[in-house]
Structure formats: C-alpha cells, structure tokens
Amino acid sequence: MRSVKRFNMKGKLAPRYIGPFKVLQRCGEVAYQLELPENLSGVHDVFHMSQLKKCLRVPEEQIPLEELAIKDDLTYEEFPIKIMDIAEKVTRSRTIRMCKVQWNRYSEAEATWERDDELRKTYPQLFE
Structure with missing residues (x-):
C-alpha cells in the first residue's frame, strides 16, 4: 500500500x-x-x-x-481520493479483486492497482 x-x-x-x-x-x-x-x-x-x-x-x-x-x-501520509476501476485477477486457485486507485497529489495517469481487501480494511470510506 x-x-x-x-x-x-x-x-x-x-x-x-x-x-x-x-x-x-x-x-x-x-x-x-x-x-x-x-x-x-x-x-x-x-x-x-x-x-x-x-x-x-x-x-x-x-x-x-x-x-x-x-x-x-x-x-508523510498519502491517502486515496477515488477508485477509478475494478478488475478481477484470476490465478490458479482463486480470484483476486483489484482496484485502480488515484492517490492525493497524483494525476489519474499515475493511478495504481491495489488489492480490494487491503483497501477495504485500511480505507473503508472509499466503498460507502
């Protein structure tokens, strides 16, 4: 993260x-x-x-x-502003939900893919 x-x-x-x-x-x-x-x-x-x-x-x-x-x-602290996209990554034994997140001080072009479960645990306000 x-x-x-x-x-x-x-x-x-x-x-x-x-x-x-x-x-x-x-x-x-x-x-x-x-x-x-x-x-x-x-x-x-x-x-x-x-x-x-x-x-x-x-x-x-x-x-x-x-x-x-x-x-x-x-x-220094950074926090996510918004979720831009959601995708599922399929591995051999499971499916992992990924979210494309725009962070403060960064443009939309510099958004990163983060795991959905980690984002929900750390930043639950994004999913309300």
Whole structure:
C-alpha cells in the first residue's frame, strides 16, 4: 500500500520531486549542496546529481512544500481520493479483486492497482 512515504525509497513508491531549491555549491564531481527549508532539516543537504531534476517550471510535477507534512522520521501520509476501476485477477486457485486507485497529489495517469481487501480494511470510506 502507499500510505506512508519515505525519502529513501526507490522505484514505484518513490515520492515526487519537491522544490525547487537553490543550489548552494558543487561538492566534488557529481554532488550538489542545496538550500533546504527548515522543515526539511532532518534531510542531508548534499545530493548526487542523479537524484536532482532540472527545474522546468511545470507546477503539476512538484508537490507544494506547504502541503507536505513531513514527520520527524522523514515520512508523510498519502491517502486515496477515488477508485477509478475494478478488475478481477484470476490465478490458479482463486480470484483476486483489484482496484485502480488515484492517490492525493497524483494525476489519474499515475493511478495504481491495489488489492480490494487491503483497501477495504485500511480505507473503508472509499466503498460507502
């Protein structure tokens, strides 16, 4: 499930880019030091260039920093907005219901398939 995000995760569940932040200095060949706000004081301010993205001034690709409530353990909450589609996946011995879910801060194109039983247990208000 996608309810808790961490900054050190990679792949499908990695958080979106936040920012933009000012580059303070270049540290070596491939690292940059960024000027981070006070609420990100727990995050190390030097990043490898592969973790950075050039600011393209596209607002829908960035999470507004004011909306992002980062906890002390560097996590933040996500919740589903709506169920877009329901499908059944048939395996050898059983049938699993899957729901295509749109999450807050994500567009409809970035919706993910989640198990119906896990969604009902965690977010029962979606099915009312």
